[in-house]
Amino acid sequence: EVQLVESGGGLVQPGRSLRLSCVVSGFRFDDYAMHWVRQAPGKGLEWVSGINWNSESVGYADSVKGRFTISRDNAENSLSLQMNSLRPDDTALYYCTKGHRASSSYYNYCAMDVWGQGTTVIVSS
Amino acid sequence: DIQMTQSPSSLSASVGDRVTITCRASQSISFYLNWYQQKPGKTPKLLVHSAHSLQSGVPSRFSGSGSGTDFTLTISSLQPEDFATYYCQQSYSFGITFGQGTRLEIK
Numbered sequence: 147e148v149q150l151v152e153s154g155g156g157l158v159q160p161g162r163s164l165r166l167s168c169v170v171s172g173f174r175f176d177d178y179a180m181h182w183v184r185q186a187p188g189k190g191l192e193w194v195s196g197i198n199w200n201s202e203s204v205g206y207a208d209s210v211k212g213r214f215t216i217s218r219d220n221a222e223n224s225l226s227l228q229m230n231s232l233r234p235d236d237t238a239l240y241y242c243t244k245g246h247r248a249s250s251s252y253y254n255y256c257a258m259d260v261w262g263q264g265t266t267v268i269v270s271s
Numbered sequence: 272d273i274q275m276t277q278s279p280s281s282l283s284a285s286v287g288d289r290v291t292i293t294c295r296a297s298q299s300i301s302f303y304l305n306w307y308q309q310k311p312g313k314t315p316k317l318l319v320h321s322a323h324s325l326q327s328g329v330p331s332r333f334s335g336s337g338s339g340t341d342f343t344l345t346i347s348s349l350q351p352e353d354f355a356t357y358y359c360q361q362s363y364s365f366g367i368t369f370g371q372g373t374r375l376e377i378k
Contacts (some may be wrong), residue, residue, distance in 0.1 A: 196367065
């Protein structure tokens with residue numbers, strides 16, 4: 147069974163940092179692009195960041211560029227999101243998602259076919 | 272970034288109705304358009320990828336069409352479990368973007 151399990155969310159003060167993790171199982175992790183997508187309370191979906199299978203293609207939404215860093219460890223089947231300089235508008239449920247197309251040179255050009263349950267980040271003083 | 276605009280933003284329909292949701296991109300995205308369904312309190316589910324390819328396990332009453340800038344998701348005969356919010360998403364550009372969502376409610 148394909149599983150994505152996020153962790154690392156919590157309550158953090160504005161300006162502080164947080165690191166999210168996603169551990170996967172049930173598929174060959176190093177074949178697929180991975181993404182983080184967030185959803186603020188009562189709002190729609192917002193793509194945050196993506197990374198291709200070998201970390202050579204990485205991208206960020208303008209809203210997080212320069213503050214967030216995505217990375218992956220294929221040996222550990224894990225995806226991470228380092229979030230610095232957090233702001234109240236970063237408050238959201240953060241989903242780890244899997245790209246549906248294998249061995250792509252870029253993190254885009256694919257849909258997201260598996261989603262984790264999400265981890266909640268609340269940025270508040 | 273490429274802007275994705277869905278219409279309508281909300282829709283009321285009855286079981287058995289044929290429903291169409293439209294998604295328009297601010298520039299051409301070829302066929303790199305995906306559709307997701309999200310029910311309250313649940314994670315999004317991929318329905319259609321690459322504009323018209325039905326994801327494995329998704330009922331055939333769902334279909335997608337379009338290319339370039341204009342796309343549609345059609346549900347041929349609404350079932351009770353289809354009442355949810357639907358999102359389009361473009362994966363053409365490096366700045367991936369979602370539409371604002373279409374909430375499908377029971378009439």
